Amino acid sequence: MAKRKARKRREQQREPGRKLKSHLRALGLSSTQEYQRWCRNRGLGSGTQKSDSQLRKEQSLAKRQWGDAALTRNRRNTRRPSNTIVKIYNRDLKKGDLGTDYFRKIRSVFSQFEDNGKSRRIFLELLLHVERNADLFGMEPAFPALGTKPGNTFIEGLGNLVRHHEDWLRPLADWDSDTHNPRRQFNHLARYLLAQYDVPAFMDAAWFQDITSETRQQNWFKHIGTGQNIRKANIPVRFTKMMAHLFLQAPDDFTIEKALRWAQIIGQDGSEGLSHAIMHSRIGTCFDHEDFWESVIKFFVNNPMLDPDQVGPLIDFMHTQKYETQQIARPGGIVEIAPPPQPNFSVKARSIDKLLRQMEEWHAHLIQEAYGEENGRTRKGKRVITRWEPSGIGEYRFMEGKNRSHSHTVWQVQELRSNRELVAEGKALNHCVSSYAKNCRKGNISVWSLRAVTDGLHEPVLTVAVDNMSRRVTQVRGKFNISVSGKRRNKKHNTLKQSYLRLIPRSQTILQKWMRKEGLRAYY
Numbered sequence: 001m002a003k004r005k006a007r008k009r010r011e012q013q014r015e016p017g018r019k020l021k022s023h024l025r026a027l028g029l030s031s032t033q034e035y036q037r038w039c040r041n042r043g044l045g046s047g048t049q050k051s052d053s054q055l056r057k058e059q060s061l062a063k064r065q066w067g068d069a070a071l072t073r074n075r076r077n078t079r080r081p082s083n084t085i086v087k088i089y090n091r092d093l094k095k096g097d098l099g100t101d102y103f104r105k106i107r108s109v110f111s112q113f114e115d116n117g118k119s120r121r122i123f124l125e126l127l128l129h130v131e132r133n134a135d136l137f138g139m140e141p142a143f144p145a146l147g148t149k150p151g152n153t154f155i156e157g158l159g160n161l162v163r164h165h166e167d168w169l170r171p172l173a174d175w176d177s178d179t180h181n182p183r184r185q186f187n188h189l190a191r192y193l194l195a196q197y198d199v200p201a202f203m204d205a206a207w208f209q210d211i212t213s214e215t216r217q218q219n220w221f222k223h224i225g226t227g228q229n230i231r232k233a234n235i236p237v238r239f240t241k242m243m244a245h246l247f248l249q250a251p252d253d254f255t256i257e258k259a260l261r262w263a264q265i266i267g268q269d270g271s272e273g274l275s276h277a278i279m280h281s282r283i284g285t286c287f288d289h290e291d292f293w294e295s296v297i298k299f300f301v302n303n304p305m306l307d308p309d310q311v312g313p314l315i316d317f318m319h320t321q322k323y324e325t326q327q328i329a330r331p332g333g334i335v336e337i338a339p340p341p342q343p344n345f346s347v348k349a350r351s352i353d354k355l356l357r358q359m360e361e362w363h364a365h366l367i368q369e370a371y372g373e374e375n376g377r378t379r380k381g382k383r384v385i386t387r388w389e390p391s392g393i394g395e396y397r398f399m400e401g402k403n404r405s406h407s408h409t410v411w412q413v414q415e416l417r418s419n420r421e422l423v424a425e426g427k428a429l430n431h432c433v434s435s436y437a438k439n440c441r442k443g444n445i446s447v448w449s450l451r452a453v454t455d456g457l458h459e460p461v462l463t464v465a466v467d468n469m470s471r472r473v474t475q476v477r478g479k480f481n482i483s484v485s486g487k488r489r490n491k492k493h494n495t496l497k498q499s500y501l502r503l504i505p506r507s508q509t510i511l512q513k514w515m516r517k518e519g520l521r522a523y524y
Contacts, residue, residue: 020048023055027062041183043144051517065140082131089124102137102155109159123162126172130158134177134185142186143208145253147470151210154186160207160218161193167222168193195225201252202259217256224248235260236287238294243267257285264294270301277311280474282319289323292346299347306352309481310359317359321345363426366434386437387418391446391468396514400506410453411510413464415446425449428460429479430492436465443468450511452503459500461507472521476511484508 020032029035036046044058081103087093088107098104106127113120130136136154146152151160175192177185187204199221206217216234223233230247231239239247243263250259258279265275278284278300283293296318300306322345326338347355396413416422422434425447439445450462462484465475476484479500480492484507515522 019055023059026059041140041144043141043147045516045519045521047512047516049512049516054516054519065138081137082128085124085127085131089120101139105139105153105155106137109155112159113162119162119165122165123159126158126162129172129175130189133175134189135180135182136186138182142183143205145255146205146208149210152208154182157186157190157204157207160209160215161190163215164194164218164222169196190221191225194222197225197227199225200248200250200259202250202254202256205256220256236290237261237264239263240267255285257287260287261285265297265301268298268301270297271304271308273308274300274304274306274311277308278315281312281315283315292322296347299350299352303352309477309483310356312475313363313481314355314359317362318345318347320362363431363434385418385420386441388441389443390415390417391443391466393446393466393468393471393518393520395448396510396517398510398513408454409506411507412449412451412453413510413514414449414451416440416449421449422447425460425463429463429477431463431477431479431481433463433465433477445474450507450514452507459503461500461503462511464511466520470521471519473515478504478507484511 020035024030024032024035027035027038029038032048035048039046039058042061045054050058084093084098084103085106088098088103088110093107098107110120110123113123136158139153141148141152142154142157143152151157170192172193175189177188179185179188183204186207187201190204190207191199203217203221203224206221209215209217220230220233220235224230229244231241231244237243237260246267247259247263250262254262261279261284262275265278266272278297287293296315300311320340321342322340323343324340326341328336328338330336393415395415396411398411399408400411401408416425416433417440419434419437422437422440426433433447436445436447440447444467446466446468448464448466449460450464452459452461462476462478464473466472467474478484479496482493482496482504484504514520
C-alpha cells in the first residue's frame, strides 16, 4: 500500500512536467525560458502551472499566429498583399471582401486619412515598403504593457508615424530592416524616420495610442530624438537634471507614464519600494492636480521609514479629503452634494504618525457609513444592504490533504458582493476593504475573500482586489494589512497569532492556483 502511494505521488509530481513538455512541443518551443518569453510578448501570464483551458487557448492563439506567419512568408505567391493594399487604397474592395483581420485594420486606418489625400498616399507608400522589408502586419499587441487597448497594433503605429510625415528626417525608400523581430523592426523604423539621437525603447508606446488620445507623447519622442532635453518638453512633471537623466534609463517594459513617475521618485532618492507603491496607486499614471501630488511624493521621500504598503491607502485618503465631493442624505430622500471635507488639505508641516491616525479614523468612518447608502436614501434606524452583480470571475475551492478521515483544510476563494460582506471582511482582518464598495457597485473592481475552513471553522486569511477590466490582481492583504509575503512590518503584526501566520504561505499557493485557473495577472 505504501509503495503504491509513493509511486502515485511520484507520477503526480512528474505529470506537470510531462504536460508542460507536451505543451511546448505543441507551440513549437524548446525550453521553459522560451515559453515564458513567448507568453510575455503576447501579454499572457508567464507561469508554468496553468489550467487545461488556458493551455488550449494558448495553442489556439499559436495556430492563428502560425497561419498569419505562413501567409506573410508566402504572400508574394498566394494572397499578394501588396495588390490587396492597393485595392483598399483605391476603394475597390468592400469591407466584407477582406479575408484577414490585418486587411480590415489597414482599411480602418486608411479611413482615418479620408480627408487628407497626401497622408493617405504616404500611408500607402509606407505599407508597401514595410510589406517588402518587414513583418509588421500581425494583430497581437505591439507594446505588451499596454494590453489589448485600441491603437496597440503595428499597423496603427504605422498610421501614427504617417501623421508626423512632415518631420521625417530621412527618405522612406532607403529604410531596410536587419532583424526578424517585429518590435525591433518598428523600433528601428521610428528612429530612422524621426530621430537623430537615441530614444529609449519604452518611448515606442507613444505610437500605439488610440487616435482619440492626445499626441503629446509622440512629440516627446521627436523631442528626445532631435537631441533636446525632456525637461524642455511639455511633460506634466517638473524634472530636475537628475530626473531627466534617469527618465532615459527607465526599464523597457514601462509605460511612458510609469517612467515619468519612476524618474521623479528615484531622482529624489526615493526607494524602489516607494516608486513601486506610487506607480500602482491612483496617481501612478494620472497627473491631475500635479502640484499637490508633487508635494505628497516629496513628503513620502522625506519619510523613508514609512511602510510602502501604507502609501496607496494614504493617497486614497488624501484624494478623498481634498478632491471628492460628499453626498449627504437629508430627510425626505434628498441627497445634498457638499464640497470635499478638506479642500485646502496640505502635507506641509504634517506628522506622518498623525496622518496615519487620521487615515485610520477615516477607514473606521467608512465602515460605519458603508451600510447607510442605497440609491441616495437611508432607512431610519436600519442599515441598508447594497448588493451588486457578480464580476464573471469564477470562485475557487481546494482541499488540502486527501485523507478525509483526518483533519484537513478546505480553502475557498469567494467573491464579496455586498457592503455588508465588505464590512464583515474588514472587521475580521482589520483593514479598510469597505472603501471599495463604490467601485464594486460600478463593476470596476471585484473583492474576494480567501478563507481556510478547518473543522468547520471559517477563518478569513487574505482579501484580494481585482481590476475587472484588465483582470489584474491589484491588492492582496491579510490582517492589519500584512502583505502576502507574511513579513511583519509594524507593531500590530507582532500581535498576530502563530496559527494565522502559518496560514499565510499556504494561502499564497492557493491564490496562485486560483489566478492561473481564472487567467488573472498580478500587479502586487
